[in-house]
Amino acid sequence: xxxxxxxxxxxxxxxxxxxxxxxxxxxxxxxxxxxxxxxxxxxxxxxxxxxxxxxxxxxxxxxxxxxxxxxxxxxxxxxxxxxxxxxxxxxxxxxxxxxxxxxxxxxxxxxxxxxxxxxxxxxxxxxxxxxxxxxxxxxxxxxxxxxxxx
Amino acid sequence: xxxxxxxxxxxxxxxxxxxxxxxxxxxxxxxxxx
Numbered sequence: 001x002x003x004x005x006x007x008x009x010x011x012x013x014x015x016x017x018x019x020x021x022x023x024x025x026x027x028x029x030x031x032x033x034x035x036x037x038x039x040x041x042x043x044x045x046x047x048x049x050x051x052x053x054x055x056x057x058x059x060x061x062x063x064x065x066x067x068x069x070x071x072x073x074x075x076x077x078x079x080x081x082x083x084x085x086x087x088x089x090x091x092x093x094x095x096x097x098x099x100x101x102x103x104x105x106x107x108x109x110x111x112x113x114x115x116x117x118x119x120x121x122x123x124x125x126x127x128x129x130x131x132x133x134x135x136x137x138x139x140x141x142x143x144x145x146x147x148x149x150x
Numbered sequence: 151x152x153x154x155x156x157x158x159x160x161x162x163x164x165x166x167x168x169x170x171x172x173x174x175x176x177x178x179x180x181x182x183x184x
Contacts (some may be wrong), residue, residue, distance in 0.1 A: 003154060011155050015176035018164035019157040022181045032161055033179060041181040049169045070176075077174050 004063045010070055015046075046073035054080050068098035072107055079110065084118035105136035109145055126150050 011017050020029045022041055032038070036045055036053060046055040055073030057066070075090035091111035094103050112128025115121070125148035132142035157178070158164040168175045 005153075008152060008155055011176060012152060014173060016164050016168040016171060016173050017155050017157050017176045017178065018161055019159060019178040019180050020161070021159075021184060022179070024184055025159055028159070028161065029179065032177070036177065038179045041179050043179040045175075045177040045179075047168075047175040047177055049165060049175070051165070054174065074174070 006067055007063060007070075010067060014070075014074060046070070046077060048077050048080060052080065064098060065101045065103070068094055068101040068103035071097070072103045075107065075110065075114075079114055079117075084114045088114035088118060099135075105132075105139035105141040108132065108136060109141040112145070112148075 019025075020032050022029050035051075036047075038045065040058060042058075042060060044057040045053055048054050054077040055069070057069045057073075061069060071090065071094045075087050075094060078084075078090055079087035088111050091107040091114060094107035095111065098104060098107075108131055109128065112124050112131070115124040115128075125145075129145045129148040132139070132145045136142055158167070161177070164175055
């Protein structure tokens with residue numbers, strides 16, 4: 001999926017990319033694999049400095065799914081930094097751009113959590129639960145949000 | 151825009167570059183043909 005122009009643009013604009021190859025960078029692969037518990041390829045980690053893992057993608061994904069996971073990771077990184085407004089916007093962007101991928105329901109869940117964390121308004125969680133009755137109702141994330149229904 | 155991703159193979163340098171750029175690191179463990 002990496003030669004795809006959209007993926008190349010996204011990575012170039014938003015990330016500093018580093019690759020360790022199982023054969024070409026054998027000793028680094030072992031060292032960093034042990035450090036980050038990566039024992040399979042492809043494994044792609046989104047890491048905030050200095051060494052905080054924010055998101056993990058294990059196994060191959062088609063282009064749209066991979067792009068969605070990259071942007072989901074950016075949203076999680078913002079959430080992890082406590083930038084909840086930015087996180088909400090980025091999760092919502094995942095929903096808009098990649099609604100048919102597995103990232104969609106996860107983004108919908110965390111968009112609601114981000115809004116709650118940004119505002120302190122618990123109605124954000126109830127509204128998120130109601131969103132799940134309209135979209136992604138059969139997802140695991142809908143089950144997780146069901147506790148917020150009033 | 152580059153046609154391919156300009157992968158670094160130096161983790162420590164990439165960490166420093168990421169800190170300076172204010173961007174997250176994308177660390178790819180790969181077995182893809184080089």
